[in-house]
Amino acid sequence: MKDLVKGMDGIKVIIETCTGCGLCLRACPYQAIELREKKAWITDNCTLCGACVEACPWKAIVIAGWKPIPKEDLSQYRGICVMVEHRFGELSPIVPEIIGAALALKQQFKGDPRTVSALLIGSGVRALSEELFAYGVDEVWLLDKPGIDPFAEDILADLAARAIRDRKPEIVLGGGTVMGRSLLPRMAAKLRTGLTADCTELSIDPETGLLRQTRPAFGGNIMATILCESSRPQMATVRHKVMKPAPKEIGRTGQVVELDYKVPKSDFEILEFVEDTSQKLDLTEADFIVSGGRGLGDPKNFSYIEELARTIGGTVGASRAAVDAGWIPYPHQVGQTGKTVNPKIYIACGISGAVQHQVGMKGSDVIIAINKDPNAPIFSIAHYGIVGDLFQVIPELIRQLRSKEQG
């Protein structure tokens, strides 16, 4: 074999099979493949992402050396656990979505039913159990004790990891929220297990029963499917507004499993939560977003965007160009270095649509572009577009929307 194999440890090019076609060079996101003597050669830039393995029509690239480490009997772990996020006595809007994803997975364990449980930790949160049952969970694992601040992530992570160790679910799902994306990595590191961030698709592999976790990377330009084979639980956060929320049926019941752990003292002193008045409706949760960009030409022209947003009950977004020019504050920025949004309708006005902007809004259900340049890249991803002067198009759009309402 030794002459057949070239490259670094882990990834190998089978020289006899490689035709030097170069498809892997183009597929590689890290420029880690060169052609040497008309054969693919993997350089040290390689991160073993596997894009080339997928791209090679000749199956000439293989990733070897990965061996599962049997840590313990994985079959002890059973069931699906949902991490419950709540604030000021209310469930976070993402909770029904996580439960929806968990119930969909439950369906896929055909003939071998799994329990869907919700891990609820806090002070005076018992009443939320009823709501969780209404969304369809079978069990609530409840730790309701004084002295648990919902913002004290350090003790939440401690207590949650302990509950997972005791209850041993095979899958743990959390929200792709600010809290979820801080708490779950902390838990995963405590449990020494794998975690996949911000999944947009989850399914159960029918043969192995493993959780297939699919998520965007490279700002949504690449999708990756990830498995966690040799450790438990398999953990994932789910992207907001992607999973179908579980329907609520008042009156459904389930079993409350009381947890009794001593509450440790938090390292944090929570001073205050300050509501951001410039962000009345959070962009990441908005159903309608109207965004303005460089094409507005002047900060005062954001009034066009605000007026349209007000008309359709939407929230104002902006491109980086508009934010960097100081026309509108950073919390409104959509894109790679701003927020990732997925509203029902996204209206981009005077935004050319650089890839950095696209990655923040490509997940919108419907994208409408208004731009005077018919060649603007935004039109390549827009579902609908108007080529024209936004200073004429937006007032006309507002006028027709309003007259439609009256007529």
Place this chain on the structure above:
Amino acid sequence: MKIAVCIKQVPGTTEVQINPETGTLMREGVEGIINPFDLYALEEGIRLKEKYGGTVTVLSMGPPQVESAIREAISYGADEGVMISDRSFAGSDTLATAGTLAAALRILGPFDVILMGRQAIDGDTGQVGPETAEHLGIPHVTEVKMIEGVEGNRITLRRMLEHGYLRLKAPLPILLTVVKEINTPRPASFKGKLRARQVPVKILSGKDLDLAPKIVGLSGSPTRVIRVFTPPKPTGGKVFTGEPKEAVQSLLRALKEAGIPMNCKNGS
């Protein structure tokens, strides 16, 4: 105050275009850059040093070419740079990366404040920060938008959340991940550029970190990517041209036909 800033070299994206036919990134001639969010972490580290004294150490894990990212960080004002590089680290997922970074931070530290960007623009996970903090056994706060100040052993922070922000006090040592709003990074100074060329960049290999092989790289990574693909491209958009009145009429008709709800919510 001993400050560490962890940076990642990512494929530069400023000139990246999407190939309209294949929907993939066109990366011809794309250079590696410092992950944009990490520049804000670095700037915040330099500001902490200016205010409270101390040193800023920049760390980066990756193949040998991350040296250029480290030198760039020194040109902005970091005092020293350390490269964590070993073939055995290739294929690390977030947990293995965090374990490796934590081992390096332990050897170089102890640090009072460890800073990172909120996420890298290639992987987009944002998990390495919290996981590293757990490996180090210190607290962490993500999405920090302001450091109000440090008093003795306590740091006061503002952290972005949905619908607002949280003010909190946390103990040192701590690991923070920062958002863009926290500052405006300074450009490299002439003196910094000179220094960046001259100072040696320390290299930590697998042997230096003394980590068991089964917890680094591919074998230390519980998650495994089994498939990479490009998402389906949105199918042909309808573009309307001509007079605004007609174009808007056509748009609203098309939306109505497709059952897309866009209605007037505030008529006045």
